Amino acid sequence: MGFRIVPIDESVAKEVRATSRSPGYGHPAWVEVAEGSAPCRLCLDVIEPGVERLMGFTYDAFRVAPEREVVPLPGPVFVHERECVPYRDVGRFPPRLGGSGVLLGAYRRGRRPLVERLVDRPEIDEALAELCGRPDVDYVQVRSATAGCYVCMVLPV
Structure with a gap:
């Protein structure tokens, strides 16, 4: 059977970039130059280490589950600080991610x-x-x- 890759919603990244806060939590987001292989959860590409800046924030991975869950399970995720577009090749896993499994x-x-x-x-x-x-x-x-x-x-x- 086929599958469809679903990145975080673009509205989440826009809100974090505009407010520097985690949607739904209000926790402060942070900005830093990427170290290591930090993937952007919107475009699903690597945030280039030592070159690009990332925004880190609290996100509930079950937020986009087929049915909204009652109990949140938040954790840290990253997006590019710059604008980027949502991942489009949704029928295959992003080629630059998963190098360590x-x-x-x-x-x-x-x-x-x-x-x-x-x-x-x-x-x-x-x-x-x-x-x-x-x-x-x-x-x-x-x-x-x-x-x-x-x-x-x-x-x-």
Whole structure:
């Protein structure tokens, strides 16, 4: 089965850039020059280390789940400080991300976990297609295999 990559909503990035606050929480956002491989959660590209500035803020990864969850689970995420466009090649995993592998968490409605899988870069698209092909999977969360941070949501199509 196919899948669709879902970055954070563009309105979230715009709000953070305009207010320097985390949407829904009001926590201060912070700005710094990227160190290491920090992916932007909107364009799903690398924020170039030592060159580009990132904005870090508190975000609930379940905010975009098929049904809005009652209990938030916030954590830190990044976007480019500069304007960027949402990821467009939604039928495949972003080519510059996942170099150290990813953790795929498959869920059904109600935030009920079904399976977690640690996947190396070459197998990401295949693993996403397999998980999204399961009839009991409503969505998959992609997280960094090294830091555990939320990267994006994936929906079956």
